[in-house]
Amino acid sequence: MTNNDKNDVVDLALNAAVDWYEGKRSKKGNVNTNIMCVGLAVAELLKNSFPLTDKIVKSENDSQVRGLSGSMVSRILKDNGVEQEFTSEGGRTSRGSLPAAQELAGILNGLFAEGLMEKDRIMVAKGLQNYFVRCIQIDYFAKQRMKIDIDPSKPVSAIVADILCAAYTRPDQPTGIVAQHLVGAKLELRFPNLDIGRDKANAADQQTNRQGDFQLGSTAFHVTVSPMQKLVARAQENIREGYRPVMLVPYEKVQFATGLFESEGLDSRVGVQSIESFVGTNIEEMGEFSSSSIRECIARLVRRYNERIYYCETDKSLMVEEPEWMIGIVGEWDASKRCYALISSSECDAGD
Missing domain, CATH: 3.40.1350 (Trna Endonuclease; Chain: A, domain 1)
Structure with missing residues (x-):
């Protein structure tokens, strides 16, 4: 496979991830933080496994996304140079996290129905994580503000x-x-x-x-x-x-x-x-x-x-x-x- 072919594989996955992510955006333009976390978690699972079956995506008790936690999200963010505190739960306890993860996994499975070579799988996983880290920076951190009671009557x-x-x-x-x-x-x-x-x-x-x-x-x-x-x-x-x-x-x-x-x-x-x-x-x-x-x-x-x-x-x-x-x-x-x-x-x- 040529470098162009490898880039095509990553681009294909990124385009699908963008469509999935943007489809979760509300009418007010917001995306829930659990969706951002799910994207990171699915990409993390992809580093080691494909296709992403329910057995891989679901936790042992079948109620949560495997591996998804605040500490996992924090580690990925820090690996990408982001030191700010994000969500402590990482979307782990949100009811919508597992269905969203299954949906994204299904999209990737369908996209690469013939399978992925290990190098391509890792490249796609890294590309997806980079994308979802940027989503957190743009749709979460960039919209946060320090909340201070600015009273103009004070000195x-x-x-x-x-x-x-x-x-x-x-x-x-x-x-x-x-x-x-x-x-x-x-x-x-x-x-x-x-x-x-x-x-x-x-x-x-x-x-x-x-x-x-x-x-x-x-x-x-x-x-x-x-x-x-x-x-x-x-x-x-x-x-x-x-x-x-x-x-x-x-x-x-x-x-x-x-x-x-x-x-x-x-x-x-x-x-x-x-x-x-x-x-x-x-x-x-x-x-x-x-x-x-x-x-x-x-x-x-x-x-x-x-x-x-x-x-x-x-x-x-x-x-x-x-x-x-x-x-x-x-x-x-x-x-x-x-x-x-x-x-x-x-x-x-x-x-x-």
């Missing part, structure tokens, strides 16, 4: 603290990513005519050709939720290069970070501020300390943060769920529209 610094806390309490604790994009969103709004930079949060300074996570004029901003000794080396490098280093850390880490630089005699050369106050105070200033204007600025901060996450990070679940009052100010989220370094939503350009 903006407190709202920023709430967002950081929501990130910290997640199993994957992506607090550093969230902090960096909150700072980036604030800088974009505050300095609409400057190139603030949009990069993945784990991009090294050397990769971005900047002196820190953000660089404005001769000031290098470093955003970290866990200040460590290596920050001292970064500050010393900034100073040697003629830059003013500013360290942005969570409120509860300010004293520790300040002590780091005091111990090295750098306390008079390095600025240390809390992320909460750095973002919050500036947003309130931009709102001219007027409740209605601050409310609008909060809406634009969160929308700009969401936009940065959407364009910079693979994990879209780091986006913040926008309440109705906020949507009334900035409009419905539309990924085709992109506001970069523009304060007024009316100036937003259509997607690139």
Whole structure:
């Protein structure tokens, strides 16, 4: 069999899987998570067996899909570079999982009625798993949002603290990513005519050709939720290069970070501020300390943060769920529209 023939076998299976999966989509455009899990489970069974008879697909008690569990789904996702928490049950206890698995197995059996060679079977199984992993990323993770009570009557610094806390309490604790994009969103709004930079949060300074996570004029901003000794080396490098280093850390880490630089005699050369106050105070200033204007600025901060996450990070679940009052100010989220370094939503350009 030629490479083209092998590709044809995989493409044939993928086309059938797409038709099966899309057939499970509701009128509202949603697909139940158990369907995603079933797709992964059937592909896993295909790695070792074909045809996929009921004896292979059914568990020992004939009531569930063989091998389907939250841990199995988690393992497959991690093997494909997806670290986020998905469903704990993996669709194992859903009544519709077994019939759906039998249906998909039947489609594959009919598609390859003459059988599959071992190499082709494994290629098809891997291709199907890759497809269903993408389905989970697009139809589940990309639609999740961090749920936070954004109360515009609170100090903006407190709202920023709430967002950081929501990130910290997640199993994957992506607090550093969230902090960096909150700072980036604030800088974009505050300095609409400057190139603030949009990069993945784990991009090294050397990769971005900047002196820190953000660089404005001769000031290098470093955003970290866990200040460590290596920050001292970064500050010393900034100073040697003629830059003013500013360290942005969570409120509860300010004293520790300040002590780091005091111990090295750098306390008079390095600025240390809390992320909460750095973002919050500036947003309130931009709102001219007027409740209605601050409310609008909060809406634009969160929308700009969401936009940065959407364009910079693979994990879209780091986006913040926008309440109705906020949507009334900035409009419905539309990924085709992109506001970069523009304060007024009316100036937003259509997607690139």
